[in-house]
Amino acid sequence: xxxxxxxxxxxxxxxxxxxxxxxxxxxxxxxxxxxxxxxxxxxxxxxxxxxxxxxxxxxxxxxxxxxxxxxxxxxxxxxxxxxxxxxxxxxxxxxxxxxxxxxxxxxxxxxxxxxxxxxxxxxxxxxxxxxxxxxxxxxx
Numbered sequence: 001x002x003x004x005x006x007x008x009x010x011x012x013x014x015x016x017x018x019x020x021x022x023x024x025x026x027x028x029x030x031x032x033x034x035x036x037x038x039x040x041x042x043x044x045x046x047x048x049x050x051x052x053x054x055x056x057x058x059x060x061x062x063x064x065x066x067x068x069x070x071x072x073x074x075x076x077x078x079x080x081x082x083x084x085x086x087x088x089x090x091x092x093x094x095x096x097x098x099x100x101x102x103x104x105x106x107x108x109x110x111x112x113x114x115x116x117x118x119x120x121x122x123x124x125x126x127x128x129x130x131x132x133x134x135x136x137x138x139x140x
Contacts, residue, residue: 002048003127012075014044016077022042023039025042027068027072028064029067039054040106045105049126050086050090050124051101051121052121053111054092055113055118056119057119062092062120070088070127071088072088073088073124085129085130086128086130087126087129088124088126088127089127090122090123091123092120093121098121101121103119
């Protein structure tokens with residue numbers, strides 16, 4: 001089964017921060033200790049990739065995915081009761097065109113926190129999507 005986020009999932013991810021439901025991410029470095037964080041710049045980069053703008057390149061998330069690219073994001077909208085997990089393999093991307101796209105697609109309030117684009121991009125290949133404990137789709 002191939003991974004292809006539905007337009008509804010892409011819209012939910014892209015609007016999560018503005019709607020008041022920022023995406024929660026979990027990552028673990030070489031020590032295996034999971035760490036949670038909210039990333040308001042999370043976006044559907046494509047139908048099979050998630051993008052995140054990291055305002056501070058020294059953030060722990062970037063160090064953890066360099067050691068262990070496996071990470072998970074959780075979307076939950078309490079108003080609509082929509083929720084899903086997306087398991088990914090994430091990597092830092094310093095390509096200027098990718099950085100420009102990810103920064104530009106972040107919510108305006110988030111872009112205002114890094115107007116000079118001193119941060120960098122993360123692009124994460126989707127491995128599987130889980131909803132209500134069931135695998136909806138996963139990478140072949």
